[in-house]
Amino acid sequence: MKILQVIPFFNPKFGGPVKGVYYLSEELSKRGHEITLITTDLNYNENYVIELEKQGVEVICFKCVFNFASFLYSPSMEKWIKSNIQKFDLIDLHEFRSYQNNIVHIYSKLYDKPYILQAHGSVLPFFQKQKLKKVYDFFWGYKLLKDAAIVIALTETELNQYKKMGVPENKIEIIPNGINLIKDQNLPKRGLFRKKYDIKNDENVILYLGRIHKIKGIDLLLKSFYLLSKEMGNIKLIIVGPGKTSNLKKMIKGSLIENKVIFTGPLYGENKYEAFIDSDLYVLPSIYEAFGHTVLEAFSFSKPVVVTEGCGIKDIIHKRAGYAVKYDKNSLKDAMFSILNDEDLKRSFGENGKVIVSKVFNLDIVMNKIELLYKNIVREFNEKS
Numbered sequence: 001m002k003i004l005q006v007i008p009f010f011n012p013k014f015g016g017p018v019k020g021v022y023y024l025s026e027e028l029s030k031r032g033h034e035i036t037l038i039t040t041d042l043n044y045n046e047n048y049v050i051e052l053e054k055q056g057v058e059v060i061c062f063k064c065v066f067n068f069a070s071f072l073y074s075p076s077m078e079k080w081i082k083s084n085i086q087k088f089d090l091i092d093l094h095e096f097r098s099y100q101n102n103i104v105h106i107y108s109k110l111y112d113k114p115y116i117l118q119a120h121g122s123v124l125p126f127f128q129k130q131k132l133k134k135v136y137d138f139f140w141g142y143k144l145l146k147d148a149a150i151v152i153a154l155t156e157t158e159l160n161q162y163k164k165m166g167v168p169e170n171k172i173e174i175i176p177n178g179i180n181l182i183k184d185q186n187l188p189k190r191g192l193f194r195k196k197y198d199i200k201n202d203e204n205v206i207l208y209l210g211r212i213h214k215i216k217g218i219d220l221l222l223k224s225f226y227l228l229s230k231e232m233g234n235i236k237l238i239i240v241g242p243g244k245t246s247n248l249k250k251m252i253k254g255s256l257i258e259n260k261v262i263f264t265g266p267l268y269g270e271n272k273y274e275a276f277i278d279s280d281l282y283v284l285p286s287i288y289e290a291f292g293h294t295v296l297e298a299f300s301f302s303k304p305v306v307v308t309e310g311c312g313i314k315d316i317i318h319k320r321a322g323y324a325v326k327y328d329k330n331s332l333k334d335a336m337f338s339i340l341n342d343e344d345l346k347r348s349f350g351e352n353g354k355v356i357v358s359k360v361f362n363l364d365i366v367m368n369k370i371e372l373l374y375k376n377i378v379r380e381f382n383e384k385s
Contacts, residue, residue, distance in 0.1 A: 006101065007039050013211065015210060017095055090116070102140050114149040117145065145162070178361050205238060206238065209275065212242065216286050232340065272297075289308075299321060
């Protein structure tokens with residue numbers, strides 16, 4: 001099949017949606033499909049693209065003329081879509097409210113081409129820019145959902161969000177994110193991360209890895225860590241990811257945890273693996289998290305996890321591979337304390353997480369579902385034509 005992947009931005013610093021598109025495009029190409037990915041030059045990461053192109057994926061970047069509230073206007077992309085959309089069997093749209101999706105919607109109807117939509121947790125107009133999101137939905141969003149061949153939900157929670165936007169359940173497929181398990185022999189040695197950041201072997205390391213953004217709840221994590229530090233002396237909190245940290249650093253300046261919190265900035269590849277390997281607990285304290293791809297990464301390293309109830313895969317985690325707790329500093333502190341002070345529990349949660357990844361979120365399993373969905377849509381569409 002010839003498949004067009006469309007995403008407004010393509011840089012790993014934007015988190016789960018970009019990583020999902022990367023893995024999806026890479027694996028489909030390995031399976032013999034012709035994959036073209038189009039995006040804009042907003043924070044374009046050339047090195048990231050080069051690695052994907054090595055796997056046979058064609059990546060085309062278009063100039064973003066202006067950025068209005070993350071609505072990335074790229075007229076050169078419209079010209080390209082108009083001239084090239086007929087070449088593809090299927091278009092896969094990522095994110096929901098975008099100029100790029102509007103253009104594909106117009107020309108897919110004009111040239112009678114099917115598209116699917118993966119909102120990656122962005123379908124409901126909540127959190128920031130709610131009024132602008134509702135305006136978008138009135139003019140474009142509802143039509144975009146209505147005309148999609150299928151929409152993909154990451155979780156049951158997202159399925160219900162699509163339903164609230166008027167999408168009938170028979171047009172919604174639940175397919176989670178997937179991850180490749182890394183073979184142990186290809187991993188860095190234990191202790192390298194601790195050596196780089198002068199962390200003692202007897203100190204418990206709590207890891208957060210993701211964007212530095214208000215929705216991620218890092219301020220809550222710092223408050224909980226402060227409480228935890230009063231009960232445990234041998235702990236460090238590592239905050240890994242892109243974004244501004246000045247307000248977070250001000251928040252802890254002069255406090256008893258100032259020297260116990262390390263901000264590393266973004267880490268990728270082996271540097272990221274080193275952080276996971278040398279951690280004792282992974283925490284994702286988000287206000288809202290559509291899925292939580294970094295949770296799968298923590299599972300793959302056999303690490304126990306604590307998330308807040310806004311995490312889309314909380315039910316899979318709670319009391320099986322960690323805890324899902326209320327968005328509350330005391331609840332979060334208690335969960336971290338329970339795991340770090342019980343070696344058997346910590347080990348059991350970590351082992352269970354590894355099993356969950358291998359049986360439920362293994363990339364091959366996920367890709368089989370997506371590939372079958374693609375084939376069925378194209379076959380049904382051709383039969384109707």
